[in-house]
Amino acid sequence: VLSAESVLFGLGVAGVAVFSISGVLAVGRKELDLFGVLVLGVVTAVGGGTLRDVVLGLPVFWVDEPAYLVVAAVAALGTAALERFVAVPRRAILLADAAGLTFFAVLGAERAYDTGAGLVVSAVMGLLTGVAGGMLRDVLAGEIPLVLRRELYATAALAAAVTYLAARVAGLDSVVALSAGVGIGLALRLAALRWQLELPVYRVRD
Amino acid sequence: VLSAESVLFGLGVAGVAVFSISGVLAVGRKELDLFGVLVLGVVTAVGGGTLRDVVLGLPVFWVDEPAYLVVAAVAALGTAALERFVAVPRRAILLADAAGLTFFAVLGAERAYDTGAGLVVSAVMGLLTGVAGGMLRDVLAGEIPLVLRRELYATAALAAAVTYLAARVAGLDSVVALSAGVGIGLALRLAALRWQLELPVYRVRD
């Protein structure tokens, strides 16, 4: 049977890898050198969780477990190498990114909640863990973070975190709560991509 | 009578609200979605204090007291809604922003000083608390932070913090020191806006 701990570690490693890949692919057109690509991949992958741990006053996860760093670095370099020979379909990138987003959102909410934070703070930490890495990547690459403008992106992260927390408060098993959170978040993000759902755009009147 | 504590809480809530409002209004022309507007308003409102607490190694204020987050979110969404019906005069925005800047500057200096930091570090923390939220907002919105170029903006935050600290060192009551800091900072910033006072612009010779 799956323990909550092994599910968490698996989701964490998978999230770090797919976010690193999506980070590398997203900045491909910027003429960075190989080291810059590596840095951006790793920042995308670990940025959100780092910010969460620092704000919560917890030990930063990759300082405790450097394997996350190694996975992020290998995924980034592998992507850069592979990408020379194979065109990665945009659809696959978006899917990987959606998976990373929702994995990290439930993991962030879980870590905050299990260390004693309240529900509002835990939900915000889920959101932050999901979106902050990609925002850092975009800022470093000189762009307005897509997160702030893309179809239900941050919304899906928040939905995943809130679903996870609601399941926990309802007394459900941790693995069930994790699955529910990932399921809802992923469904929302993929539906938004498929039918181009969007929140209303905000615009100051001129 | 007013206790220092209730004055601090009142200033903090007011500062968070006006900074969230100014954050939303400042990014109005960027075609963000509603969620992006919410995120930028909240980041503007709590960014400076978050950075201060993290650097000082203190618990982050909105993790301890999530009411600040809620106030920032409500202020951001209320502004986005209201703004569809009423044109907010630019003068009102600048005034609110100046109030937030000086409130946060004295609060930041106060928090650092009361937790044992020295005078130089406390003054820098006041400055940081006042200006960092707006800098984060500008960076996320893809702009060079206005703080770095605007009329006596950071200068007013530093003046507010230094005035507060000088009053404390002189043995004055905490509420008096807070009032003096806000008064001096606000006066300086409003005078700069009224008469367009500026520090000399720095320019490398070509």
Add this chain to the structure above:
Amino acid sequence: VLSAESVLFGLGVAGVAVFSISGVLAVGRKELDLFGVLVLGVVTAVGGGTLRDVVLGLPVFWVDEPAYLVVAAVAALGTAALERFVAVPRRAILLADAAGLTFFAVLGAERAYDTGAGLVVSAVMGLLTGVAGGMLRDVLAGEIPLVLRRELYATAALAAAVTYLAARVAGLDSVVALSAGVGIGLALRLAALRWQLELPVYRVRD
């Protein structure tokens, strides 16, 4: 004789000063006001070390020892003043920046390693301490960080950190290890500048 402690303090002060100078010179063409110049110089100088200490959960170095802040501020203002009368040769700036980069890389690796971090994390902390201040400066100034694109820049920081750590693991004296790290890093960076060595540029196929 030189104690490791006095060498560390000397390298730290020198690194803060040269990074503050390079920060001011790098943003000279942005029409910032004098306060903005001061802020960017100081952020460039202390940003990397601040991030390192926050991620490691250590007290931030300039909160413990505000002299670093004062040195950075004086160096920034002195550079802004001097630059009106003397054209600083580009070669001198690059040399100073290379020195700051490698000083900070070994210092960052040293601080992480001596507080119990493993080798991977210590090497990453050296890299981070060396490059993060300049990255922050570039982001605040509205540019894609040069670090991500420049000739063996981050590579030199990593080489300095790894050399230092290898020397420590091999049981060499701390001062020897510091000198070896600075020597290797500086040699690599200066060679890259002299002969324009670069890592391959990464580019997504169109």
